[in-house]
Amino acid sequence: MSSRDLGIVDKGGQKNLQTKADTAVEKLIRASLLAEFPQLNVIGEEDEKLDLTADAKAGSDDQVLRMACPPACANLSQEEIVVWVDPLDGTAEFTEGLLDHVTILIGLAVNGEAVGGVINQPFYNYQSGPQANLGRTIWGLVGLGAFGWNRAEPPVGRRILITTRSHSNELVNLCLDSMSPTHVERQGGAGNKALRVIEGEADAYVFASPGCKKWDTCAPEAILRAVGGNLTDVHGKKINYHKDVKFPNTGGVIATYRDHQTIIDLVPQKVRDNLVS
Numbered sequence: 001m002s003s004r005d006l007g008i009v010d011k012g013g014q015k016n017l018q019t020k021a022d023t024a025v026e027k028l029i030r031a032s033l034l035a036e037f038p039q040l041n042v043i044g045e046e047d048e049k050l051d052l053t054a055d056a057k058a059g060s061d062d063q064v065l066r067m068a069c070p071p072a073c074a075n076l077s078q079e080e081i082v083v084w085v086d087p088l089d090g091t092a093e094f095t096e097g098l099l100d101h102v103t104i105l106i107g108l109a110v111n112g113e114a115v116g117g118v119i120n121q122p123f124y125n126y127q128s129g130p131q132a133n134l135g136r137t138i139w140g141l142v143g144l145g146a147f148g149w150n151r152a153e154p155p156v157g158r159r160i161l162i163t164t165r166s167h168s169n170e171l172v173n174l175c176l177d178s179m180s181p182t183h184v185e186r187q188g189g190a191g192n193k194a195l196r197v198i199e200g201e202a203d204a205y206v207f208a209s210p211g212c213k214k215w216d217t218c219a220p221e222a223i224l225r226a227v228g229g230n231l232t233d234v235h236g237k238k239i240n241y242h243k244d245v246k247f248p249n250t251g252g253v254i255a256t257y258r259d260h261q262t263i264i265d266l267v268p269q270k271v272r273d274n275l276v277s
């Protein structure tokens with residue numbers, strides 16, 4: 001960002017961009033994970049275009065390691081874990097300078113279920129001036145909880161829906177209109193939108209389109225589940241994160257902190273007919 005040369009590449013389709021940041025971050029995450037856990041299945045958004053021979057090593061976090069590992073995550077072999085990496089979520093917004101929409105997502109799946117997640121917001125606080133502490137990390141494990149977030153309880157009766165700003169279409173809008181929102185907020189990034197729901201700025205993240213991928217939802221879903229929320233497709237069906245699944249979330253995405261079924265019940269028939277799980 002400070003070099004003022006993002007190296008934007010159009011991957012084709014609707015606002016489907018890549019920058020030097022996407023590839024650099026993915027290389028770093030992949031290399032540091034595989035240096036420590038060579039048998040891990042790591043699937044990243046930018047895999048196809050990458051020379052995968054980067055060299056990196058991550059440190060470990062004492063605060064994290066002091067916590068008790070939930071039984072479902074203990075005694076796993078590396079091969080049983082699939083790590084879904086979105087090195088930059090909200091790339092379109094990154095290129096437009098909407099830096100608070102940008103996150104880095106690392107999701108852990110076991111037996112096809114999202115169980116662990118990291119959402120890093122590299123530009124958190126950037127509007128507070130050069131002295132501000134830039135960036136934050138939210139992480140969670142189902143059965144343990146999630147850390148690094150703050151929730152402001154919304155007023156009763158409010159229904160703020162948050163959705164895409166760069167990948168909208170007729171079906172996306174029809175679904176939102178059918179839910180009698182008190183307000184529709186349009187922002188970039190699946191990680192960003194899930195965080196807004198967790199922290200109480202929005203009541204549901206609703207995206208009735210097959211455009212969002214497994215690396216967009218694995219980390220947010222795990223963190224939501226860790227705090228008692230939910231993320232499913234528009235039919236209310238769980239998303240499958242096995243290593244050999246197709247990448248798109250063909251059934252769309254709905255995420256809530258509470259009252260998930262209430263939102264699912266408002267999905268109109270035309271949306272159900274057009275989005276197959």
Ligand SMILES: Nc1ncnc2c1ncn2[C@@H]1O[C@H](COP(=O)(O)OS(=O)(=O)O)[C@@H](OP(=O)(O)O)[C@H]1O
Pocket residue numbers: 013014015016017045086088089090091092163164165166167187188189190191193206207209210211212213216
């Ligand atoms: N139609 C379509 N084509 C290609 N990619 C798509 C599409 N819809 C959503 N996405 C990807 O989903 C990520 C979040 O995008 P959005 O904020 O626009 O939408 S949403 O979160 O899915 O509501 C974002 O991920 P990143 O590529 O990591 O930025 C989008 O690229």
Ligand SMILES: [Mg+2]
Pocket residue numbers: 016017045091
């Ligand atoms: Mg992308």
Ligand SMILES: [Mg+2]
Pocket residue numbers: 086088089090190215216
């Ligand atoms: Mg993404």
Ligand SMILES: [Mg+2]
Pocket residue numbers: 022045086087088089090091
């Ligand atoms: Mg991305």
